Amino acid sequence: MITKEEYKEVKDLYIENVKQIMLEQGGLFPHLTVFANHKKDKEDQPKTAIIHVPVSEEYMEDDDAKDEFVSDMMPLVYKVIKEDFVPYGIAWASEAWMRVADKDFDIKTSNYKDLPIKKEVLLISIEMEDVCEAYLYEIKRDGKQVTSDGNLADKLELNELEKMPAPISGRFTGLYKKLNK
16 A cells, blocks of 8 residues: 555656656556556565566457456466566556537447447546546647657647546456456
């Protein structure tokens, strides 16, 4: 368990790191990040770890593939992580298409895919024992740029949107509690 101050520091560093990668590389590969402490430590102090789990494009192709990753692959990955680490949080970061519904949209009887796409966004969600937060940044693409490794990438601007209200839901949320059962 970490303190509120430690959580804020981890969260702020993670968000800034993800945004920096987006801006430098012109995009972001979908990935989960596990925040953990090493189990085996030579000192009395726990040594922290940040474990990035890239999600292969094959698992991002459609809803069924995403569900398969979350239900079948993620428990296997998490089991391996828990052999050497004690996880205390999970974050999800990805580019996404944002759809917006009117107040009278009935999510139970309607298909969300019928809603028009309004914006391209960077979605970041962070979960720990007593925390479940998400942040959205609108992505504005403006030409191309050369990256530090000499590749050509989109030039981006990220504009923070309102913090998403809790509780947030979706296939990549609730993983911390689900995987720590």
